[in-house]
Amino acid sequence: MVKEITAQTLHEWLNDTDVLLVDVREPNEYAHGYINKAIHIPLAQVSFNKLPLVGKRKIVFQCRSGKRSQLACDAIADDLPESVEMYSLEGGILSWKDAGYPIRIPGEACAEHTHCLVKCPLPFTNFHQRICFIAGLLFLICMVLSATISSTFAIGLFAIAVGLIVVAFKKAS
Numbered sequence: 001m002v003k004e005i006t007a008q009t010l011h012e013w014l015n016d017t018d019v020l021l022v023d024v025r026e027p028n029e030y031a032h033g034y035i036n037k038a039i040h041i042p043l044a045q046v047s048f049n050k051l052p053l054v055g056k057r058k059i060v061f062q063c064r065s066g067k068r069s070q071l072a073c074d075a076i077a078d079d080l081p082e083s084v085e086m087y088s089l090e091g092g093i094l095s096w097k098d099a100g101y102p103i104r105i106p107g108e109a110c111a112e113h114t115h116c117l118v119k120c121p122l123p124f125t126n127f128h129q130r131i132c133f134i135a136g137l138l139f140l141i142c143m144v145l146s147a148t149i150s151s152t153f154a155i156g157l158f159a160i161a162v163g164l165i166v167v168a169f170k171k172a173s
């Protein structure tokens with residue numbers, strides 16, 4: 001049976017240097033926010049060997065709602081030394097948010113997060129920002145190609161412009 005802790009208990013423990021918090025959600029979930037001091041190891045990659053347990057006596061796994069964190073506990077239970085206690089965050093990051101505790105966004109203050117096992121993504125982490133970036137990049141490429149190679153690349157400019165207008169109206173509704 002996996003031991004569970006509440007968001008309040010985790011909040012108290014995070015000031016303790018003996019605790020390792022592991023976020024086992026997928027990268028796209030992690031990009032939308034994480035608990036400060038958490039390291040990110042997706043569930044499919046969780047193994048005892050990947051855990052930086054030096055000096056740690058407690059490890060807490062955390063996911064969205066608590067199910068995957070229990071699976072992570074099960075995945076390493078046989079390899080965990082007896083000196084290390086293992087827990088799952090009851091209710092996951094949803095319970096953390098419900099308790100009013102803060103969430104960090106990757107890339108907001110990367111210099112502080114040297115403990116991250118995954119590099120922080122580009123500053124634009126949501127889908128809409130990525131689409132705008134890609135559309136802008138394509139627009140520039142088509143503009144350069146139409147000015148240097150052939151004016152038929154201007155059709156690409158028109159298509160991108162129409163696409164952005166359609167997306168703007170869909171986003172608004």
